[in-house]
Amino acid sequence: VNSAVFSPDGKKIITASRDNTAKIWDVASGKLLTDLEGHSDVVNSAAFSPDGEKVVTTSDDNTAKIWNAVSGELLASLSGHSDQVNSAIFSPDGNKIVTASQDYTAKRWDAASGQLLADLRLHRDEVESAVFSPDGKKIVTSAGSQAKVWDAASGQLLTDLDGHSSWVKSAVFSPDGKKIITTSNDLSAKLWDTEIGKLLADLRGHDDWVTSAFFSHDGQKIATASNDNTAKIWDVASGKLLTDLEGHSDIVNSAVFSPDGKKIITASRDN
Secondary structure (H helix, E strand, C coil): CCEEEECCCCCEEEEECCCCEEEEEECCCCCEEEEEECCCCCEEEEEECCCCCEEEEEECCCEEEEEECCCCCEEEEEECCCCCEEEEEECCCCCEEEEEECCCCEEEEECCCCCEEEEECCCCCCEEEEEECCCCCEEEEEECCEEEEEECCCCCEEEEEECCCCCEEEEEECCCCCEEEEEECCCEEEEEECCCCCEEEEEECCCCCEEEEEECCCCCEEEEEECCCEEEEEECCCCCEEEEEECCCCCEEEEEECCCCCCEEEEECCC
16 A cells, blocks of 8 residues: 545545555545546555545556546546656645656646646656645646746746755645745755745755655744654754654654644654
8 A cells, every 4th residue: 555645524535555446435434435446557646636526546557547536436537648657636726636757747637627738847857746836826846856846827847946966855835835845865855935946944964865844834844754763843944953853763754743733743664
């Protein structure tokens, strides 16, 4: 099972698996509600639309698919990538989808018809991730040692976030959309100004790859997770290290804030 996420109302979970399927489950009972069968290869990711009525899945079969989250009916197949699709996510209004692929591109699609709207095609490496800004007007992609910011409507490249010396693992917007945090195999996370691509802070202190980073809901702190078995909390305004979260005995894959920002949950390969 490659991924698992809650629906927006918290009542369902969707899982994506190497058995070529995604499944929707009832949270209260653990009961299987819907089987999403139609991919011909490994399903890499699955995500709900903001209203919880649709699901998008991605696969090694070079497609993404849109499904009805209640009936499991296949609504559209997004065919246009020439290699495996790593991730897909809905825009905040649920009307668009962006996919990231091993074919060096990200693509923006109409979520109702499945029509291809824009091709984000200037990367020279596999695109690991692509996400919308909170207002849906921009997209940030990560590939190779770069991240790029695009205009979501036109597909025009707006800004290059160029400063990492090794593979960029993730890139996400701050809650207000004005900043982006990137993580990399170069042992750093970097904080950028979204509009002009200016480097605001270099978050250095990890001793191994930094695999993920997330903003707190108020946008004032960042949590990073690393292969050095730790997570760290940073101050966004100053870039200063605030807290070391030490206690895991293996790689920390993710660190995420609670909605009120008072707690953090970490996940590790130490089980």
